[in-house]
Amino acid sequence: MDVKSSQATGNAAMHYAAWQLSRKGWNVMPTARNAKGSDLFCANDDESIIFGVQSKGLSKRAPVGLGANLDNLRSDWWIITINAKEENPTCFILSLEEVKEICFHSDPAKSKTGSKSHWLQPKAYDQPQFRDAWHRLG
Template sequence: MPTVRNARGADLYAASEDEVRVLPIQSKALSKRHPVPLGGSLDTLRSQWWVITINANSDLPTCFVMSLSEVKAAARRGENAAGKVSYWLQPRDYDQPEYRNAWHRLGES
């Protein structure tokens, strides 16, 4: 179930067949294998699961399933000349075999 565009928090929710378990998921769709922007603070990241999709506009998208703790641990920090801080994930940090199309991980929580 997708959420409203640009809503804070999760972009979609996945539910078990019996609807007992509901998982909030943050989704990031990229047209190519680019860095994933995370914003100005890691403290504002909420969803326990993240799905990063590369080649999202193609016939062969690839998804990477990561936990929030993995996203935070892999996040890079940068600061521009004006002192504005930003965080992102480099492609080599999310494009790992253990995350690639690892939908089974969602059932592990």
């Protein structure tokens, strides 16, 4: 997949998530693209609830890379969108704790680069309790 296609998929997923969150009553503000941290910030009307969302967009059901250090993950909620540029994308809504709990990691001793990496396998995030579970966000 080329970079432009990957960026378009990520943008489609982020805007789809923002649209869904707005429809559910959240005030949603996208952050600067490619910045570290949350892709979206959401607040209720009186700003008594504010949370960050990490959006991951995929063209198909595939693993989601999380990087080498789980301590660098900051967003309260994660929305993984598959088929992001299709007519009917599917979103999986997970808390940060759930992402950390269900992720897989490589053994640095067995890695070609000698470093640890973390990722979410599709079978881990593609679960009924996460699928289009917008109600989890309040």
